Amino acid sequence: MSLFRLDGKVAVVTGAGSGIGQAIARCFAENGAVVHVLELNEEAGQGTVNDITAAGGKAFAHAVNVADQAGVGAVMQKIAGVSGRLDVLVNCAGIAHIGKLETTPEADFDRVFSVNVKGTYNCMYAVIGQMKQQGGGVILNVASIASTVGIPDRFAYSMSKGAVLTMTLSVAKDYLGDNIRCNCVSPARVHTPFVDGFIAKNYPGREAEMFEKLSRTQPIGRMAKPEEVGYLALYLCSDEAGFITGCDYPIDGGFIKLNN
Template sequence: MNMFRLDHKVAVITGGGSGIGQAIAKCFGTQGADVHILELNEEGGKATVAEIVAAGGKAQVHACNVADQAVVVSTMDGIIKANGRLDILVNCAGIAHVGNLENTSEQDLDRIYSVNIKGTYNCLYAVIKQMKAQGGGVILNVASIAASVGIPDRFAYSMSKGAVFTMTLSVAKDYIHDNIRCNSLSPARVHTPFVDGFLAKNYPGREPEMFEKLSKTQPIGRMAKPAEIGSLALYLCSDEAGFITGTDYPIDGGFITLNN
């Protein structure tokens, strides 16, 4: 059987210029979707598009700051006008912050809120009327294990991902009779360029040691590969997952249930 195909589906992926978003975009492109990447880092988005096109897929990048509602709505409207529909939205754009309550400033909190929470809301707001009008659609939000368990020094980040998870439930409940499915996935640590940059900045000269230490926090003994997150995203956005909505899927190497 030719399963998990996304032929003739228009898919928007935010944050598709690197890491998890890039992996999802490439996976969707391979499976036949017409991929539209919303990316603040337009050069990163162009690089992803080039890979998708080189592999025989269809993709475009749109310079977009998800924290700016007017820009998001205008960008989404342009995609819808050009294609006549929008079938899949993946909210992946996000930023991180390290710190507990005491060393998280108001500016830190506002920065995380504007991208991780407001950015997700802006994209949901911009597509929901179109999905209703066309008779359905699929939304996938990238949350985190930080929405489900306590993670040290992740106060603002955990707050934001908890909001992403609860927005998922709310949208799934409110639009289930419009044939709109909404789910989230919650990765543990994933080996992305962000991780390498974080280690280089905070542990210069100790990168291999700290990489191994962070990897071992997952009971499975390693970090996830971005492509593994892409495969789960593909399933949840495919027709084969048509009975799934209002659900969060941890992809965490056993972090939530086996770290005891």
């Protein structure tokens, strides 16, 4: 018996052009799902699709800004129209911001909110009707340890991920009777191209030193691999997790409970 398969499922993964979203999209495709990649960067989204199809999976790319409700709605309607259903939505598209309250300009605050909060809302808003009509579905939101733990210089980012967590709980509660499950995962630091770019930009010449320092902030002694988040997402979106809804799953190398 094969566990955690998504055969016959239609899955949408936002922000899947790189990093965690890409790992989730690949993992889902490897386990039988037809994956629709929603990505602002059209070239990056198509790159993920090319990787999936080269490995024998099935995937399609859609260029869209998740902050644009009309654009998101049109893409979701197109997917549902062609596929006849929409079983899984993973909201992974997001942006970061460094700064505390007094160093967060209104423009930056609005930019983070528009992608991380409104983008998640837009995507859920666009699929909930289809999921109700077909008799159920699964939504998985990517939050962060910053949803529940104070992180220095992450005011706007923490605000946005806290909203993702509480939206998850609200949706899970409101759609229990519609057989729609909604959960979120909260990663700590994950080794993605974003992390490498952040270190190179802010600590030129000290890349190895800072990588090691950031890795040690997780009690387990390293950053997560994107595919490790992908495996957790696979389980939570599979039928084997059918009794799980309204939950936040930290995947943090012990950061929340052991970092003292």
